[in-house]
Amino acid sequence: DQQVKQNSPSLSVQEGRISILNCDYTNSMFDYFLWYKKYPAEGPTFLISISSIKDKNEDGRFTVFLNKSAKHLSLHIVPSQPGDSAVYFCAASDDSGYALNFGKGTSLLVTP
C-alpha cells in the first residue's frame, strides 16, 4: 500500500521558471520528509528535508513546503535550470527513523 504518493509521473518546465513537484502522504505518523534527486545510472542524492514542526525549509534554489493538515508537501525549484532535469523522489519517515517510504517519483524536464 503506497503511503507516499507522487501523482504526476512527469513535469516539463522552461528554464528560468518555477518547478513545483507535489507529494501526498497517508500515514499521520510520518514526521520527517525528504526530497531526493536521481539521475540515470546514479543513486538518489539527498536534496532537502523538513520536520513536521516546520511548514517551510529553504536551501538556495530549493524550498520545501509542508501542509500537515492536508498531508501534502511540495518542492519548489526557482529558477529551474536544465541540470535540474532528473527524477525527484519524495520520502517520509516516522520516529522509528530507519524506514524511508518513497513515492514513485516525478521526472522533471527543464527545457532551454
Next chain:
Amino acid sequence: DTEVTQTPKHLVMGMTNKKSLKCEQHMGHRAMYWYKQKAKKPPELMFVYSYEKLSINESVPSRFSPECPNSSLLNLHLHALQPEDSALYLCASSRRTDRGGDQPQHFGDGTRLSIL
C-alpha cells in the same frame, strides 16, 4: 561524486551462482541499509544495520544474506537467485537510525543485477 561506494556496478549471474555485492562508506556513519529498486518503482528497504548489528530484515528471502564486517563495510551475499531478483541494489548510510530526517540517508550509485 557519491561518498557511498558500491561494487560492482553491474553483475550478471546464473541462478546457481554465488556472488557478493559490496558497499563502503567513510563518513563515520553507524547505520547502513540495503534497498532493492525495480524499474519505474521506488526503492524498497531490505535490511538495516545499526552499529554493525542487523536491526531490520523486511521479510527478505534467505537467498539474500547481509553481512556487516565493520562500521564502514556492508556486503550482500547472493545465492540461488531467481530471475525476478533482477533489479538495482542500492546501499545507503546515515549517522544513526534513531531519527530519519535530521540525518538523511546517503545512497551509493547501486549495483545493476541481472539473473539469467
